[in-house]
Amino acid sequence: MKLLLKAFRNGLGALIALISRLIPVKKVRRNAQEQEVANKKAETIELYQFFACPFCIMSRRVIRGLNINIITRDAQKRGGVYRDEMQKETGKVQVPCLKITKGKEVTWMFESSDIKAYLEKEFS
Ligand SMILES: N[C@@H](CCC(=O)N[C@@H](CS)C(=O)NCC(=O)O)C(=O)O
Incomplete structure (x- = not known):
């Protein structure tokens, strides 16, 4: 029963994720120079996430709207490198989570x- 519910939840989440990809997002527009700066800044951020998690779907939409490329890391797979890293570094697995690396300083944001507020402040 528990497995069935989990499969249903994941299936529904995956469907919502796919529908969300089909619904257009109004994107921030920048000139080439501004875009280059935004791209460079975005390179320091990673999104730890599950594909079908509604909060992650929302975060990915925010990222698409801000017109930046942020690397996504799959933290769902048990025993997976990113899930294990998050558990080790933060003491929990909760997604979405941003890993922000500034030089040697790493910040994890849940x-x-x-x-959303952080990304909008940095990239609007
Ligand atoms: N209040 C949090 C809720 C996030 C949340 O509930 N995430 C779930 C996935 S949808 C989670 O991380 N679950 C941990 C797990 O399933 O191991 C947010 O808005 O980001």
């Missing part, structure tokens, strides 16, 4: 609302 909560989709905080992630």
Whole structure:
């Protein structure tokens, strides 16, 4: 029963993720120079996520709207390198989570609302 519910939840999440990809997002527009700066800054950020998690789907939409490329890391797979890294470094697995690397300093940011506010502040 528990497995069935999990499969249903994942299936529904995957469907929502696919529909979300089909719904256009209004994108921030920049000139070439501004885009280059934004791209460079975005290279320091990674999104740890599950494909079908609704909070992650929302975060990915925010990223698409901000017209930046942020690397996504699959933290769902048990025993996977990114899930294990997150567990080791933060003491928990919760997605979405941003890993922000500034030089040697690494910040892990949880909560989709905080992630949205941070990305909008940095890239709007
Ligand atoms: N309040 C959090 C909720 C995030 C949340 O519930 N994430 C779930 C996935 S949808 C999670 O990380 N679950 C951990 C797990 O399944 O191991 C947010 O808005 O980001």
